[in-house]
Amino acid sequence: MKMNLPNKLTILRVLLIPFFVFFLLVPVVPYNNYIAVGIFIIASLTDLADGKIARKYNLVTNFGKFMDPLADKLLVCAALICLVATGQLAAWIVIVIISREFIISGFRLVAVDNGVVIAASYWGKWKTTFQMIMIIVLILNIQNAYFELLGVILTWIALALTIISLFDYLFKNKAVLKE
Numbered sequence: 001m002k003m004n005l006p007n008k009l010t011i012l013r014v015l016l017i018p019f020f021v022f023f024l025l026v027p028v029v030p031y032n033n034y035i036a037v038g039i040f041i042i043a044s045l046t047d048l049a050d051g052k053i054a055r056k057y058n059l060v061t062n063f064g065k066f067m068d069p070l071a072d073k074l075l076v077c078a079a080l081i082c083l084v085a086t087g088q089l090a091a092w093i094v095i096v097i098i099s100r101e102f103i104i105s106g107f108r109l110v111a112v113d114n115g116v117v118i119a120a121s122y123w124g125k126w127k128t129t130f131q132m133i134m135i136i137v138l139i140l141n142i143q144n145a146y147f148e149l150l151g152v153i154l155t156w157i158a159l160a161l162t163i164i165s166l167f168d169y170l171f172k173n174k175a176v177l178k179e
Contacts, residue, residue, distance in 0.1 A: 006054035007064050009046040013071045016043040017078050024082045024139060037139045043075050044132050072128065073101050079135045088138045088151075093159055097131070100166045107169065111176045118173055123165035130158040 003011070016039050023029075024036035050068060054060045077098055083089035104124075111118050134154035137147070170177070 004054075004059045004061065006050035006059050007061060007067070009050035009053070010064060010067045010071050013043045013046045013050075013075060014067075016046075017075055020075075021078055021082055024079075025085060033139050033141060037136055040075070040079060040132075040135060040139065047072055047075075069105075073105070076128070076131055076135070077101065079139070080131075083135065083138050088141065089155065093155065096159060097162050100162050103166060104169055107173070107176065111173060114176055116173070116176055118169065118176075121165065121168055121172070123161065123168040127158065127161035127165045130154060130161050134158045 020036055020039040020043065023032045023039060026032070029035065047068070050064070054064055080089060080094040080097060084091050084094050108118050134151070134157075137151045137154055140147075142148075
C-alpha cells in the first residue's frame, strides 16, 4: 500500500510518542520537559496538518480514518498517564478522560456496525484543544502562581469539556444505542 502524505504524518505522530514519553519521564538532559513539549507540539500539529491536507486534496483513506483518531488518543493518553506519573495530574481526572475515549470509541464501533458514521463534534474538537493546551502548560511546569493557576483552570475546563462532549455524542446519537 502506498502511503500518502496525511497517512505519513499520522504515522509520524505515533512514532514521536516514545520520544515524547522518554524526554518527559527521563531527565537525561537539562530542560528535558521543554524537549518533551516541543515533541508534543510537533505531534499535535501533524494532527492538524494531516486532516487539512487529506480533505483539501481528497486524500482521505480508510487507513487515515482509523489511524488518525487512534494516533490522537495514543498521544493524549500517553501524555496524561505521564502527568500522573510525574504527580502533576490526579489519576481520577485521567481515568475520566480515558474512560470517555473508550466509551466514544466503542460507541463509534457500534454505530459503524449499524451503518452510521459519527462525525467529530465541536464539543469534541474543543475538548481536544483544551486537553492539548492543558498538557503543554502542565509539562512546562513553570513555578509561578499565575502559571500554576492557569494549569488548574485548564485542567478543569478540559475535564468539563470531556464530560460535555461525551453526553453530546451520546445524546445526538441515541438512536444508535436503541439498535
